[in-house]
Amino acid sequence: MKLDQAIQERRSIRGFTNDPIPRELLEEVIALANRAPSSMNTQPWHLHVLTGEPLERVRQGNTERMLGGVPPTREIEDYGAYEGEHRKRQVEIAVQLFEAMGIERDDKERRQDWVMRGFRQFDAPVSIVVCFDRDLLNNTIAHFDTGAMTYGLVLAAWSRGLGAVINGQGIMQSPVVREVANIPEDQVILTCVALGWPDEEFVANSVISRRRPVSNTARFVGFEE
Numbered sequence: 001m002k003l004d005q006a007i008q009e010r011r012s013i014r015g016f017t018n019d020p021i022p023r024e025l026l027e028e029v030i031a032l033a034n035r036a037p038s039s040m041n042t043q044p045w046h047l048h049v050l051t052g053e054p055l056e057r058v059r060q061g062n063t064e065r066m067l068g069g070v071p072p073t074r075e076i077e078d079y080g081a082y083e084g085e086h087r088k089r090q091v092e093i094a095v096q097l098f099e100a101m102g103i104e105r106d107d108k109e110r111r112q113d114w115v116m117r118g119f120r121q122f123d124a125p126v127s128i129v130v131c132f133d134r135d136l137l138n139n140t141i142a143h144f145d146t147g148a149m150t151y152g153l154v155l156a157a158w159s160r161g162l163g164a165v166i167n168g169q170g171i172m173q174s175p176v177v178r179e180v181a182n183i184p185e186d187q188v189i190l191t192c193v194a195l196g197w198p199d200e201e202f203v204a205n206s207v208i209s210r211r212r213p214v215s216n217t218a219r220f221v222g223f224e225e
Contacts, residue, residue, distance in 0.1 A: 001159040010155060011209070013163025014097075014117065014194075015202025016124045020051070021195065025160060026126065032156035038145035044136050045146045047153075048129040048181045055127055061176035062119040072172035075189045076143070093209050100203045118169030124194035127170060128153065129177055131187040146190055153193060163198035163205070166191055 026049060038044065050058065066072075082090050103110045121127040130150055136142035154164040170192040171177050177189060198205050 006155050006159045010158045011205070011207070012165040013196075013198045014122045014165055014204050015199040016122065016163065016194070016196030017199050018125060019197050021126050021162065021197070025162075026195075029153065029156040029160060029162070032159075033149050033153035036145070036149035036152040038148070039141045042136075042142070042145065044132040044139075044142040045149045046131040046133075046187050048131065048183055050127045050129065050181055051125055054180050055121070055125075057180045058127065058170075058177055059120045059123075061180065062170070062173045063116060065173045065176065066116065066119050070173065073174050074168075074172055075174050076137075093207075096207050096209070097204050100207050115169075118167060119172065121167060121170045121192065121194040122165060124196040126195040127167075128193040128195060129171065129181055129183065130190045130192060131183060132190055134186045134188050137188055143190070150191065150193065157195055161197070162195055164193050164195045167194045168192075170194065 030047060030049075034043070072078075081087070098105075098111075098114075101110075101114070103114060117123065130146060130153075132142050132146045150166060154166065157164045168191050171189050174189045177183070177192070183189065
């Protein structure tokens with residue numbers, strides 16, 4: 001698949017088949033993602049690839065804690081509520097997804113189930129927990145670099161026919177993830193990526209988020225009119 005095609009066609013996949021992913025294919029995808037740029041080639045990222053019984057334990061632990069009212073615990077500084085244009089775009093994609101799934105505004109049960117899917121890593125056969133070195137916790141460039149690698153990861157997966165969604169909900173109960181995956185204390189959990197073969201019958205997979213035009217994103221300085 002050409003790069004332009006992968007970038008243009010990639011979308012967040014939130015419904016997967018149960019078909020397993022060969023380890024060799026995952027290693028191939030990760031090898032491509034490892035080519036991501038990083039500040040002075042520091043490569044601060046670490047990936048923990050979960051499937052099978054360990055992943056089921058994470059799903060169960062996340063679900064039990066969230067339904068039990070345990071507040072989310074993330075290892076990076078949490079962000080406040082989005083406002084203004086950011087909030088509008090956040091609401092827009094939620095509306096697109098709920099309309100595709102036929103979830104009505106007052107359908108509390110289905111809305112709750114949709115939220116819990118995120119904590120279950122969208123029931124994907126693989127979850128990749130993305131971490132970076134703890135001694136770089138206050139180094140925002142390390143966050144940036146790890147994000148660049150994560151984008152490379154989902155692009156590489158897409159180019160191989162795999163679907164993915166970068167999923168902060170999946171690590172909001174970070175103590176569960178850390179214990180089950182046996183993540184070393186010298187690493188900080190940043191996010192996770194739910195990964196698998198897309199379920200073509202899951203209608204939300206067809207949703208394509210709307211993007212701002214270049215004219216609303218970039219300024220060109222010093223160019224001839």
